[in-house]
Amino acid sequence: MRIGELAKRTGASVKAIRYYESIGLIEPARLDNGYRVFDEHHARAVAEIRELAGLGVSPQRAAPFLECLGLGHEHGDDCVSSLAVYRDTIADLTRMIDALAARRAALRHRLEAGAGRTFTKEQTMTDYTILPEGLPRPEDDGAADHLPGMSVPRLELPTSDGRTLRFADLGRGRTVVYLYPLTGRPGVDLPEGWDAIPGARGCSTEACDFRDHFGDLRAAGAERVYGMSSQDPAYQAEVVDRLRLPFAMISDEGFALADALRLPTFAAAGHDRLYSRLTLIVRDGLIEHVFYPIFPPDAHARQVLDWLERTPA
Structure with missing residues (x-):
């Protein structure tokens, strides 16, 4: 030929x-x-x-x-x-992957540092700790109805303080785990159309509400409180430091908990999958109660506190 x-x-x-x-x-x-x-x-x-x-x-x-x-x-x-x-x-591919990962980490660091400098200089900047008016209210689609009574899976996930959390070994008593889509950061835009997605906006306000009522939640019987999203541990560590949170954040980049428990998720611009806002009350390895949907997020910690006080262990 x-x-x-x-x-x-x-x-x-x-x-x-x-x-x-x-x-x-x-x-x-x-x-x-x-x-x-x-x-x-x-x-x-x-x-x-x-x-x-x-x-x-x-x-x-x-x-x-x-x-x-x-x-x-x-x-x-x-x-x-x-x-x-x-x-x-x-071996060559491994070296290339390591080099690309190092570049990505360096770029991410410079992005975050630059965003922080921009935040101090700009006169007008969106404050993610304050909810805008007119946000759409999420409806209960039944996506969490199956959760009460389920056992938590045997998963190990990293946390913002550099540790690993074993869901099957949370300890005795009640643990509050509030799941959220993603936390906004000063100087970094939220996904396009974010405020139009019911229940999406308000992660920072929710975190601040849990911060401000952390002592009350502990007094009402919550032995542990965690926030959780699909953002990486380094991102969450920055949030914990910036918002002065007294508890750690759990990172589930692979949505392992969502897949194990069939938790509701959604997509947004630039994100194929994000956690829907939802809170689990785990007691001795079982899901005792679920809050879903959640609105408004900036008052949710008080909602959890009311439930704990009305439902003593």
């Missing part, structure tokens, strides 16, 4: 096939007129090179796989030399 037919059969460009030839991966026969001629062996080789490239193995490293096929093996990675290429490529 001619090079154009080979390109059509394998999905590779003519330029790519010529490159594979230039680095010695394939060697076509030539007719008297100088035209290249390829056969099924070349088609198999090009397909192997393209498949490896899709996995991150560059053509420059594909020779051991083609040699393995040339020896009659069914797969290009049936030989030890091919496995060594896998290991080297994995």
Whole structure:
């Protein structure tokens, strides 16, 4: 077959096939007129090179796989030399991932530092600790009706204070876990259309309400209080520090608790999934009571306090 037919059969460009030839991966026969001629062996080789490239193995490293096929093996990675290429490529990818993670962390740090400086300079800035008027009220869609009486799952999740929380080992007595979508930060815009989503706005005000009534909640029988969202522990640690919260925040970036308990979630601009606002009262490993939906969030801690006082353990 001619090079154009080979390109059509394998999905590779003519330029790519010529490159594979230039680095010695394939060697076509030539007719008297100088035209290249390829056969099924070349088609198999090009397909192997393209498949490896899709996995991150560059053509420059594909020779051991083609040699393995040339020896009659069914797969290009049936030989030890091919496995060594896998290991080297994995090591390279790991270094790249680590480098990208470090860049992301540095950018996030600079974003947060810049947002903090901007907040001190701007004259007009949205105060996320105050609820605007006219927010839509969420309706009870029954998404939490199944929760009372369920056992908490055996999950381990990180917290804002650098620890790990084991849900199955919360301890005796009552634990209050209030779940929220995300906490706004000065100088960083909330998702577009945030105020129009029923129940979305008010995470900072809710946190402040639990802060201001933390002592009362403890006196009324709440042994522990936690906030929880899908934001990472570092983000939540900043919130705890900025709002002076006397309790830790739980981070569930993978929505493990939502999946285990079938908790309600929703999507917003830039976020495929966020926790719906909901509060669990956990007692001795069981969900004793659920608050859902919650409105207004800036008075919710008092609502929990009223329930604790009316329902002694």
